[in-house]
Amino acid sequence: xxxxxxxxxxxxxxxxGRELDDVRRRIVADLGAEDVRYIHNVIKAQRGLxxxxxxxxxxxxxxxxxxxxxxxxxxxxxxxxxxxxxxVMHGQYDWTRDPALSSQRFEWDIVAPAENWRHSHNYxxxxxxxxxxxDRDIGxxxxxMDPTQRWHPYYLGNPVYAALIAVxxxxxxxxxxxxxDRIVKGERTFAxxxxxxxxxVRKASRQVGKDYVLFPLLTGPLAPLxxxxxxxxxxxxxxxxxxxIFCGHxxxxxxxxxxxxxxxxxxxxxxxxxxxxxxxxxxxxxxxxMSGNLSHQIEHHLFPDIPxxxxxxIAGEVRAICEKYGLPYNTGGLTRQLASVxxxxxxxxxxxxxxxxxxxxRPSRLGxxxxxxxx
Amino acid sequence: xxxxxxRRARRxxxxxxxxxxxxxxxxxxxxxxxxxxxxxxxxxxxxxRRQTADTVTLTIRPSRAWRGFRAGQYVRVSVDIDGVxxxxxxxxxxxxxxxxxxxxxxxxxxxxxxxxxxxxxxxDRGTVLGLSLPDGGFTMPDRRPDRVLLISGGSGITxxxxxxxxxxxxxxxxxxxxxxxxxxxxxxxxxxELAELARRHxxxxxxxxxxxxxxxxxxxxxxxxxxxxxxxxxxxxxxxYLCGPKPLMDSVRDRYDADGLSERLHTEEFTPxxxxxxxxxxxxxxxxxxxxxxxxxxxxxxxEQAEDAGLSPEHGCRMGICFxxxxxxxxxxxxxxxxxxxxxxxxxxxxxxxxxxVGDVEIAG
Numbered sequence: 001x002x003x004x005x006x007x008x009x010x011x012x013x014x015x016x017g018r019e020l021d022d023v024r025r026r027i028v029a030d031l032g033a034e035d036v037r038y039i040h041n042v043i044k045a046q047r048g049l050x051x052x053x054x055x056x057x058x059x060x061x062x063x064x065x066x067x068x069x070x071x072x073x074x075x076x077x078x079x080x081x082x083x084x085x086x087x088v089m090h091g092q093y094d095w096t097r098d099p100a101l102s103s104q105r106f107e108w109d110i111v112a113p114a115e116n117w118r119h120s121h122n123y124x125x126x127x128x129x130x131x132x133x134x135d136r137d138i139g140x141x142x143x144x145m146d147p148t149q150r151w152h153p154y155y156l157g158n159p160v161y162a163a164l165i166a167v168x169x170x171x172x173x174x175x176x177x178x179x180x181d182r183i184v185k186g187e188r189t190f191a192x193x194x195x196x197x198x199x200x201v202r203k204a205s206r207q208v209g210k211d212y213v214l215f216p217l218l219t220g221p222l223a224p225l226x227x228x229x230x231x232x233x234x235x236x237x238x239x240x241x242x243x244x245i246f247c248g249h250x251x252x253x254x255x256x257x258x259x260x261x262x263x264x265x266x267x268x269x270x271x272x273x274x275x276x277x278x279x280x281x282x283x284x285x286x287x288x289x290m291s292g293n294l295s296h297q298i299e300h301h302l303f304p305d306i307p308x309x310x311x312x313x314i315a316g317e318v319r320a321i322c323e324k325y326g327l328p329y330n331t332g333g334l335t336r337q338l339a340s341v342x343x344x345x346x347x348x349x350x351x352x353x354x355x356x357x358x359x360x361x362r363p364s365r366l367g368x369x370x371x372x373x374x375x
Numbered sequence: 376x377x378x379x380x381x382r383r384a385r386r387x388x389x390x391x392x393x394x395x396x397x398x399x400x401x402x403x404x405x406x407x408x409x410x411x412x413x414x415x416x417x418x419x420x421x422x423x424r425r426q427t428a429d430t431v432t433l434t435i436r437p438s439r440a441w442r443g444f445r446a447g448q449y450v451r452v453s454v455d456i457d458g459v460x461x462x463x464x465x466x467x468x469x470x471x472x473x474x475x476x477x478x479x480x481x482x483x484x485x486x487x488x489x490x491x492x493x494x495x496x497x498x499d500r501g502t503v504l505g506l507s508l509p510d511g512g513f514t515m516p517d518r519r520p521d522r523v524l525l526i527s528g529g530s531g532i533t534x535x536x537x538x539x540x541x542x543x544x545x546x547x548x549x550x551x552x553x554x555x556x557x558x559x560x561x562x563x564x565x566x567x568e569l570a571e572l573a574r575r576h577x578x579x580x581x582x583x584x585x586x587x588x589x590x591x592x593x594x595x596x597x598x599x600x601x602x603x604x605x606x607x608x609x610x611x612x613x614x615x616y617l618c619g620p621k622p623l624m625d626s627v628r629d630r631y632d633a634d635g636l637s638e639r640l641h642t643e644e645f646t647p648x649x650x651x652x653x654x655x656x657x658x659x660x661x662x663x664x665x666x667x668x669x670x671x672x673x674x675x676x677x678x679e680q681a682e683d684a685g686l687s688p689e690h691g692c693r694m695g696i697c698f699x700x701x702x703x704x705x706x707x708x709x710x711x712x713x714x715x716x717x718x719x720x721x722x723x724x725x726x727x728x729x730x731x732x733v734g735d736v737e738i739a740g
Contacts, residue, residue: 104703
């Protein structure tokens with residue numbers, strides 16, 4: 001028996017799963033015009049900020065206008081990618097049957113093409129959350145983010161690679177779908193990646209075209225300022241998205257799993273893994289919106305296709321269920337979670353940190369003897 | 376100069392598209408005014424009148440992507456009800472030559488109809504509706520037949536009235552009979568206009584038959600051979616266009632079959648045609664992921680199978696035209712019962728009512 005299943009008795013797991021199913025059913029039954037009004041308002045705010053930001057950069061010779069323009073454009077890109085794009089592409093609004101809110105048709109303001117991302121994120125990451133060797137979001141195939149990943153001198157650069165990923169996050173998200181590490185290992189050929197690459201080239205040239213060619217050219221003599229402004233807005237979005245996303249799965253107490261542990265999972269066990277493998281960030285309501293409600297990563301991983309504005313509404317209930325079953329509910333302020341992630345990135349660069357996996361079964365780190373982490 | 380302008384305008388549009396990628400120009404224009412969209416087709420209601428107790432007649436000004444319609448065709452009309460976009464098919468009732476570019480829909484509030492009741496209750500001047508390009512093969516040939524018999528019942532009047540008004544606009548010189556069935560005088564849509572048209576046009580005869588009141592009409596009772604002989608004695612030489620409730624459609628069709636005239640009868644099917652499928656061959660299991668319901672494939676279309684399993688997916692026409700039952704298929708192969716095509720693409724949108732599973736299939740909704 002492995003630890004993931006040992007945490008609760010089979011009956012408890014089933015009951016726990018049923019309680020979460022009930023939460024889900026209640027929210028699904030309640031979806032309606034209010035949810036649509038909300039996302040339409042967010043979209044209006046995003047498009048408004050975008051037009052405002054682009055407009056202000058036409059007056060970029062005046063420093064306050066440049067700063068305000070970059071600010072508005074950064075907010076627009078953050079809203080577009082997180083509260084709108086990420087969530088719409090999860091199918092959170094597919095029930096509305098509005099083609100503009102359809103997970104299959106939405107495209108976001110980032111170089112990564114929606115279609116590639118949907119596969120690697122919605123399917124691979126959300127199905128195999130935090131399962132080593134399966135969930136490619138663990139370290140993006142580049143970082144050592146888990147103590148059981150075997151150390152290699154290459155990982156001495158862990159903090160540097162993480163910093164590069166943060167700065168060039170939109171490109172990292174795009175290249176992630178190439179699965180370059182698997183090509184190097186020979187598990188995937190360049191021919192396999194051809195379709196994915198074609199989509200990347202098309203999408204990236206459109207994004208680069210507008211941000212770094214067309215809009216700068218349109219501002220005439222201000223072109224360098226506009227280009228710098230657009231690059232800054234992309235950078236701000238990159239850092240913010242990286243921060244929020246890495247806080248979702250990599251703070252110190254968050255668990256990862258092995259393939260054996262997760263074989264033949266029931267729905268209850270799947271829920272359990274999502275809770276143990278995710279962490280929330282506390283903050284005000286504006287912060288939640290700007291994080292695309294990924295500050296409620298736990299609720300998001302339990303119910304990835306429920307409109308994100310519902311996560312704060314059910315967070316109390318989910319936490320109470322966790323407490324009832326003695327499960328950890330990992331949450332903390334942004335600074336604390338970020339520091340925890342940064343510490344992990346630095347520590348795991350070192351050869352003496354970690355616990356290399358033995359061949360064959362190993363004692364799980366998730367056994368019943370573990371005390372629930374303080375929530 | 377004139378030839379330069381459109382090209383310049385086109386260039387401006389493609390520049391705007393490049394600047395507003397990935398969302399596109401429409402997603403910004405619509406925030407200013409929903410009717411400014413360039414690619415999507417929408418319509419704004421410019422007039423709403425309720426000519427009988429349970430119908431609403433809407434005049435609609437379509438957005439710029441609209442390209443007109445042919446009399447007898449239908450358009451898909453979408454409205455958001457409780458946050459969910461619902462789509463139904465309605466046939467314009469006006470002439471296809473209407474000068475102001477607008478068109479007219481008459482919607483009868485069906486007591487069980489979600490969309491028709493919503494439109495009846497709420498549609499008013501300024502309401503914006505989603506539209507599709509017109510569709511459907513229930514149309515007259517470009518070379519109009521000399522003798523035309525138009526038969527309709529209840530709200531089935533709309534496509535054939537469109538044909539009549541079109542023929543009138545074209546100053547059709549032959550014989551036209553408009554035979555319409557309604558419960559009673561109060562339920563006859565467009566009664567005054569029909570009378571007026573009949574007065575003004577030689578060769579046009581309007582015959583109303585009342586089925587419920589039993590008297591007061593030009594004819595009374597349900598469709599019969601005698602009605603046909605009275606209304607259009609020349610019906611054997613005519614082309615007949617028919618739209619109405621199923622009993623009317625069936626009895627007219629039986630009459631024409633008996634007379635060996637089925638080639639001359641054209642119908643607008645608002646009821647599903649028989650789809651062919653083989654239950655004996657059915658393999659695999661069907662899973663509706665949202666509800667977690669799973670059952671063995673019976674070989675029927677997915678909509679019926681879902682209903683048999685106790686689910687109640689949203690649906691409309693049940694014949695593959697309204698797209699109300701569209702869902703995302705996450706895995707497996709389905710055969711389109713209309714076209715016979717088999718498709719196994721991941722995450723494709725399929726219409727449950729005409730998709731027959733081939734082996735294991737998973738539906739997201």
